Amino acid sequence: MSKQIKFELPESAMPKFWYNIAADLPHPPMPPLNPGTAQPISPDDLAPLFPMAVIEQEVSMEREIEIPGPVRDILRQWRPSPLYRARRLEKALGTPAKIYYKNESVSPAGSHKPNTAVAQAFYNAEEGVKRITTETGAGQWGSSLALAGSMFGLDIDVFMVRVSYDQKPYRRAFMETFGAHCTASPSERTETGRAILAQDPDSSGSLGIAISEAVELAAQRDDTKYSLGSVLNHVLLHQTIIGEEAIAQMDMADDYPDVVIACTGGGSNFAGIAFPFLGRKLRGEQDVEVVAVEPSACPSLTKGAYAYDFGDTGHLTPLVKMHTLGSTFVPPGFHSGGLRYHGMAPLVSQVVAEGLARPTSYHQVECFDAGVQFAKAEGIVPAPESTHAIKGAIVEALKCKESGEAKTILFNLSGHGYFDMQAYMDYAAGKLKDYAYPDQEVAMALAGLPVVDEAAIGAGG
Numbered sequence: 079m080s081k082q083i084k085f086e087l088p089e090s091a092m093p094k095f096w097y098n099i100a101a102d103l104p105h106p107p108m109p110p111l112n113p114g115t116a117q118p119i120s121p122d123d124l125a126p127l128f129p130m131a132v133i134e135q136e137v138s139m140e141r142e143i144e145i146p147g148p149v150r151d152i153l154r155q156w157r158p159s160p161l162y163r164a165r166r167l168e169k170a171l172g173t174p175a176k177i178y179y180k181n182e183s184v185s186p187a188g189s190h191k192p193n194t195a196v197a198q199a200f201y202n203a204e205e206g207v208k209r210i211t212t213e214t215g216a217g218q219w220g221s222s223l224a225l226a227g228s229m230f231g232l233d234i235d236v237f238m239v240r241v242s243y244d245q246k247p248y249r250r251a252f253m254e255t256f257g258a259h260c261t262a263s264p265s266e267r268t269e270t271g272r273a274i275l276a277q278d279p280d281s282s283g284s285l286g287i288a289i290s291e292a293v294e295l296a297a298q299r300d301d302t303k304y305s306l307g308s309v310l311n312h313v314l315l316h317q318t319i320i321g322e323e324a325i326a327q328m329d330m331a332d333d334y335p336d337v338v339i340a341c342t343g344g345g346s347n348f349a350g351i352a353f354p355f356l357g358r359k360l361r362g363e364q365d366v367e368v369v370a371v372e373p374s375a376c377p378s379l380t381k382g383a384y385a386y387d388f389g390d391t392g393h394l395t396p397l398v399k400m401h402t403l404g405s406t407f408v409p410p411g412f413h414s415g416g417l418r419y420h421g422m423a424p425l426v427s428q429v430v431a432e433g434l435a436r437p438t439s440y441h442q443v444e445c446f447d448a449g450v451q452f453a454k455a456e457g458i459v460p461a462p463e464s465t466h467a468i469k470g471a472i473v474e475a476l477k478c479k480e481s482g483e484a485k486t487i488l489f490n491l492s493g494h495g496y497f498d499m500q501a502y503m504d505y506a507a508g509k510l511k512d513y514a515y516p517d518q519e520v521a522m523a524l525a526g527l528p529v530v531d532e533a534a535i536g537a538g539g
């Protein structure tokens with residue numbers, strides 16, 4: 079049996095700065111637009127929703143942004159997270175490739191999401207905010223913000239997509255343990271929710287709807303702000319600690335990845351591991367190939383349009399330029415709840431549009447196959463979302479087996495699947511179905527995209 083190799087950084091080596099890829103990209107990011115005027119929004123437009131420190135990060139072009147001491151003090155509980163060489167998986171595959179993975183499942187909520195939840199809770203508390211509203215799909219983001227909110231004395235008000243609220247009582251119990259308030263979305267608490275329930279009393283909800291509800295409530299009260307767990311620039315920024323640590327750990331291993339792989343829902347764990355490596359590539363220091371893996375059932379990067387679109391169903395958020403399936407898109411109820419968003423982070427979309435990352439998609443059954451193979455070899459049951467990254471890594475490793483090339487592959491294990499055992503039960507019982515979004519339906523959803531004259535915006539590339 080091969081010995082497992084673990085690369086652990088001392089606490090003193092935890093990064094002190096986040097990395098902002100906007101400073102190194104060939105073109106500046108396209109600005110978010112006011113949904114009414116289609117003109118770039120100003121930082122003040124965002125002030126009802128986000129604390130100023132977060133808004134400054136959202137538009138920053140600085141390469142390095144300091145991680146506040148109190149944030150580092152909390153992250154220290156599980157960071158630096160370990161990086162492993164997946165020796166037993168390599169052996170099971172019979173590949174000459176070396177496979178490494180960064181293990182973000184060691185956080186108290188079981189995923190990478192507390193990396194940004196802690197930072198966002200800190201900035202809100204600093205600016206005197208008392209309550210934060212948010213949405214959650216599968217429950218990981220709500221869990222992470224509930225945890226972070228309890229650490230900074232904030233009330234956390236979570237709108238949980240109805241289908242998950244019914245299917246995942248343990249996630250809800252987790253949030254409530256930390257004192258968070260959890261409402262099934264769509265709900266009677268907001269105008270958006272009431273309008274949708276009036277049309278469809280049995281609506282199973284979507285992330286787009288839950289975002290509208292959370293934003294609507296936050297905009298109504300001065301002591302309340304809104305928080306998003308993915309997609310936005312500042313969220314991606316807070317996740318770059320993953321890749322920064324991984325660079326140092328690959329150095330400990332006396333190795334460097336030829337390929338970096340992560341799954342993409344809104345894009346934050348992908349950006350977290352890949353952007354620091356891409357920064358080195360963009361600055362001419364070291365080349366790397368980057369692969370984004372999404373589910374075939376919600377294929378924004380591989381089948382969506384790269385266009386300005388709304389971030390939510392109720393059309394309350396600014397327009398951002400991203401890969402999108404259209405804001406009316408309600409993905410089928412497949413198991414990777416964290417990958418069910420209609421859009422993609424603008425920075426991840428830009429990186430893909432500029433040819434810096436290669437998007438791929440896989441079906442859920444083949445991803446669970448990969449996840450189970452990983453669990454048997456490495457001893458960790460991966461989150462359904464993370465199985466997409468594992469599938470991507472196995473495909474690369476098997477390509478190496480064919481070509482005889484001994485590539486170094488690094489993927490991000492974004493979380494564990496211990497709250498998702500129902501999905502594994504369904505998989506084992508053969509109940510999981512593959513679902514490819516029909517091109518015709520994608521085309522229909524995209525026909526409703528807002529019309530934006532990009533030439534008239536002026537800024538960006």
Ligand SMILES: *Cc1c(COP(=O)(O)O)cnc(C)c1O
Pocket residue numbers: 188189190191218219307308309341342343344345346347348416417461463464492493494
């Ligand atoms: C939320 C989540 C994802 C997807 O979100 P990203 O912003 O794309 O990273 C992936 N994996 C896990 C475990 C998650 O909880």
